Amino acid sequence: MRRRNLLILALVAVLGLIWLLGSILTPFLIGAGLAYVCDPLVDRLERMRLSRTGGVIVVFAGVVLICALMTLLLLPLLQQQIDTLIQNLPRYADWIQRTVNPWLGSLSPSGRPFDVDSIKTLIADNWGTAGGFASTVAKKAFSSGTALMAMVMNLLLIPVIMFYLLRDWDHMVAWIRAQLPRRYVGTATELARETDQVLGQFIRGQLLVMTVLGSIYIVGLWLAGLDLALVIGLGAGLISFVPYVGVITGLSLSTIAMLVQTGEPFQLIWVFLVFGIGQVMEQVVLQPLLLGDAIGLHPVWVIFAVLAGGQLFGFVGVLIALPVAAAIAVLVRYGGRQWRASRLYLDH
Numbered sequence: 221m222r223r224r225n226l227l228i229l230a231l232v233a234v235l236g237l238i239w240l241l242g243s244i245l246t247p248f249l250i251g252a253g254l255a256y257v258c259d260p261l262v263d264r265l266e267r268m269r270l271s272r273t274g275g276v277i278v279v280f281a282g283v284v285l286i287c288a289l290m291t292l293l294l295l296p297l298l299q300q301q302i303d304t305l306i307q308n309l310p311r312y313a314d315w316i317q318r319t320v321n322p323w324l325g326s327l328s329p330s331g332r333p334f335d336v337d338s339i340k341t342l343i344a345d346n347w348g349t350a351g352g353f354a355s356t357v358a359k360k361a362f363s364s365g366t367a368l369m370a371m372v373m374n375l376l377l378i379p380v381i382m383f384y385l386l387r388d389w390d391h392m393v394a395w396i397r398a399q400l401p402r403r404y405v406g407t408a409t410e411l412a413r414e415t416d417q418v419l420g421q422f423i424r425g426q427l428l429v430m431t432v433l434g435s436i437y438i439v440g441l442w443l444a445g446l447d448l449a450l451v452i453g454l455g456a457g458l459i460s461f462v463p464y465v466g467v468i469t470g471l472s473l474s475t476i477a478m479l480v481q482t483g484e485p486f487q488l489i490w491v492f493l494v495f496g497i498g499q500v501m502e503q504v505v506l507q508p509l510l511l512g513d514a515i516g517l518h519p520v521w522v523i524f525a526v527l528a529g530g531q532l533f534g535f536v537g538v539l540i541a542l543p544v545a546a547a548i549a550v551l552v553r554y555g556g557r558q559w560r561a562s563r564l565y566l567d568h
Contacts, residue, residue, distance in 0.1 A: 238536065239533060242534055242535075246536060246539070247381060248377075249540065250381075253423075253539070255381075255385035255389060257420075257427070258386055259386060259389050261279045262279050262386060262389075273387060276383065276386050280382070280386065283382075294454070298451065301447070301450050301451045302451060304448070311480055397409065414553075415550045418550060419542065419546040419547075422542065422546065423542065426461045429460065429461075429502060430457050430458060431457070432501070432506055433466070433502060434454055436498045437449075437457055437498055438453030440453075440490075440493075444478070444487070444490035444491060444493075444494060445482075445487075446474060446477055447477070447481055452470055455473075456470025460502075462522065462526055463523060464519070467499055471495045474491045474494075475491055521545060521549065522542070525541040525544065526538055529544070
């Protein structure tokens with residue numbers, strides 16, 4: 221009983237620390253996640269007779285190079301498309317007033333349509349003073365020196381934390397294993413290995429799925445002639461780790477954007493075709509090839525974990541949701557195996 225109370229107290233203390241330190245944990249969690257994802261690459265380089273530090277430097281340089289190239293290539297295009305989106309907000313309001321508003325008004329109890337004119341006036345009045353997207357972001361960032369300093373420090377901390385954790389990853393794992401009670405080393409090692417297999421396969425596979433789906437959506441919507449192809453396709457790919465949310469969000473936004481841009485419902489065929497191809501690729505090729513059937517994380521469990529983590533701990537909760545979900549899933553399966561092997565279950 222005393223041991224159980226100590227474990228409960230330790231769990232409550234950890235949750236309390238996460239809640240209290242949530243504002244400073246983000247760079248550490250992102251750095252740790254990157255180190256976890258890249259550790260197998262370093263291990264492979266070690267097996268090729270490269271030193272641990274040398275392997276870390278090679279992988280670290282590759283990650284930094286990829287991030288720098290993506291930033292240099294995508295950031296100007298994203299800025300341009302977001303500026304286009306903001307400039308076209310009055311057009312979206314017009315489309316809502318002409319098409320959606322009468323239908324919504326017919327469904328409302330009062331039968332009155334929504335007042336879209338006030339929304340258009342608000343956008344028109346504030347657009348001139350707000351400036352472009354880049355100037356608005358810069359104005360907000362520089363309005364608070366403390367906030368700007370914190371943002372810069374967080375961005376600089378991520379690669380530093382990743383480098384040192386990646387270099388000492390094997391030593392940290394060995395140290396944690398050495399602290400475990402000898403009586404439970406075998407069980408804890410088995411559970412940790414199973415959790416690592418589930419979580420590692422899910423994260424690494426899902427990152428590849430997100431990259432492929434995002435590329436399919438961006439290229440497909442661009443070929444379909446959608447002005448906001450990069451913004452919508454990239455966003456749909458990034459949130460596709462939450463099952464069905466990415467495709468539903470991307471399809472909805474693309475449909476509205478295409479209708480506002482062209483005014484021709486026939487053009488929606490190309491939007492549906494793009495997301496249909498993406499879904500066929502995900503279900504038939506990407507999921508079986510990159511994720512497999514033995515992951516053990518049900519889509520509903522993933523959705524619940526992400527939403528629950530965000531509700532309890534904000535962005536930090538979203539970051540730790542999947543590792544915690546994977547660990548709980550492994551523990552539930554372990555408990556099921558123990559129960560099926562117990563006398564109470566086997567007794568007839």
